[in-house]
Amino acid sequence: MSTVNDTADRNGMQQGFTDAEVAFIRDNIHANAGDLILKAGKFKGLDIKKLAGQIQSRQKALKKLPEWSANEKLIFPPALSVEQCSSEATALYKARIASGGTLIDITGGMGIDCYYMSRRFTETHYFEQQPEVVSSAAYNFAQLGASGIHVHVGESLNALRNGLTADWLYADPARRDANKEKVVRLAECVPDVAGNAGLLLSAAPRILIKTSPLLDIDLASKELPKLKEVHAIGYEQECKELLFVLDREMPDAGFKIKVRIIDAAGQPIHELDFDREEERNALVGYSKPLGYLYEPHAAVLKAGAFKTLCTRFDMQKLAMHSQLYTSEEYVNDFPGRSFRIVAVCKPDIREISKHIPGDKANITTRNFPAKPEELRKKWKTKDGGDRYLFATTLADHSKVVIVCTKVI
Numbered sequence: 001m002s003t004v005n006d007t008a009d010r011n012g013m014q015q016g017f018t019d020a021e022v023a024f025i026r027d028n029i030h031a032n033a034g035d036l037i038l039k040a041g042k043f044k045g046l047d048i049k050k051l052a053g054q055i056q057s058r059q060k061a062l063k064k065l066p067e068w069s070a071n072e073k074l075i076f077p078p079a080l081s082v083e084q085c086s087s088e089a090t091a092l093y094k095a096r097i098a099s100g101g102t103l104i105d106i107t108g109g110m111g112i113d114c115y116y117m118s119r120r121f122t123e124t125h126y127f128e129q130q131p132e133v134v135s136s137a138a139y140n141f142a143q144l145g146a147s148g149i150h151v152h153v154g155e156s157l158n159a160l161r162n163g164l165t166a167d168w169l170y171a172d173p174a175r176r177d178a179n180k181e182k183v184v185r186l187a188e189c190v191p192d193v194a195g196n197a198g199l200l201l202s203a204a205p206r207i208l209i210k211t212s213p214l215l216d217i218d219l220a221s222k223e224l225p226k227l228k229e230v231h232a233i234g235y236e237q238e239c240k241e242l243l244f245v246l247d248r249e250m251p252d253a254g255f256k257i258k259v260r261i262i263d264a265a266g267q268p269i270h271e272l273d274f275d276r277e278e279e280r281n282a283l284v285g286y287s288k289p290l291g292y293l294y295e296p297h298a299a300v301l302k303a304g305a306f307k308t309l310c311t312r313f314d315m316q317k318l319a320m321h322s323q324l325y326t327s328e329e330y331v332n333d334f335p336g337r338s339f340r341i342v343a344v345c346k347p348d349i350r351e352i353s354k355h356i357p358g359d360k361a362n363i364t365t366r367n368f369p370a371k372p373e374e375l376r377k378k379w380k381t382k383d384g385g386d387r388y389l390f391a392t393t394l395a396d397h398s399k400v401v402i403v404c405t406k407v408i
Contacts, residue, residue, distance in 0.1 A: 016075070016139065022072050029058060036052045037049055054076055057078060057081075065088050066088060066264075074144075077133065085110045086112045087235065089235050089264050089266050090235060090240050092116055094113055094170075095116045095266070097245065098121075098206070099168075100120075100122075100168055101122050102122065102168075103123070103125070104159075105117070105125065105171075106127050108156075109172065110133070113210070122148065123150070125150050125152060128152075128153065129153070157199065166204045169200055170209075171200070172209075172210040173190055173211070185215070185220075186224070193209050194223040197225050197246065205249070206245065208245055211241065212242070213242055224246060226249075227244060227245070228246065229244075229256045231244075231260055232259045233260055234262065235261070240299075255275065259297075259299050259303045260299070261299060270333065272308075274303075279306070280307075282310060286316055286318070286319065289326050289344050290316075291329065292331065292407070293404050294324070294334050296335065299335075309325060314327065317395075319367060323366055324366050326341075339404035339405065345402075349379040349380070352379065358382075361388065361389045361403075363383075363389045364391070370391065
């Protein structure tokens, strides 16, 4: 097991930036990276290709990683890696799940999750096989004052086989195959956490695995032993990731699904806990649109809480496959968007236009034979405004457009 010094790489890779490079990045942070490279001859003594890459990556990170972006000394990987890494919000949420004496991050990478999770542990071991990635991570951790993180170059599974143990183990397996195509099964990810679950659980009693939201939860639950919880994490309007928690003491039957819609600080705004048995047994009623309309967050839909919403929030569905809900009285704290219904129209712009001032509206389709952009073009409406149009199919198979205003 090779360990990297916190401030330097054995391979001699340059660490950090000169004052001139920091100033260049700061002065050009909003510039087009391609334009800077074309003008490279104007900037004597600077590696503009390298600095343009840093600028491009920092532009991707401005909103996603505000704390790291604000630190001018940090080294950022290529922009694609920044796009694929965890956000600060989701990393902070993970830090709410796991804490203790020792953490092992077996998949390292840029180190966002490792850094934020390490704050909840006395000692953290970061593993990564690519020397340049390791070097940058070690340097960044030092700049951030994360002295409790031990950075290792090499195969993490070998370290576990050689007896390294911890209270928690974290894995974010690569989700692309040799042809860089996205994969949706755990067995196709690298490392194979399902195939090595026995080794992982022998090294730590609790395992946290991050996966793409594309992963099939029920299929993964059949691959993973000792599965305790699945967290579907929603941030802004997207389901960002799935988290699988394994517990050595957990029986091999039954797991809880936890939907968490979080804010920028990783704090849950909405929470919904259920299991598959509750979802199977939940009673569903169907209704025409009543006083209010509800659109579940993408994380709720990914978790599969379609029927559970009806019983938990005392509401009805518009149709089996529409995934829109309605109630006569307003339901507070719904995990998604809530709207007050203004009118229910036929899919005819002459009728709809009576309810959308200025021909502006936000269009959503659910179980409807047209896409929003097709309807916008057909109806000649502009995007925006305070009116929301939901084109959908009701339980009696009729096609309607529900005109709404958002409940603040």
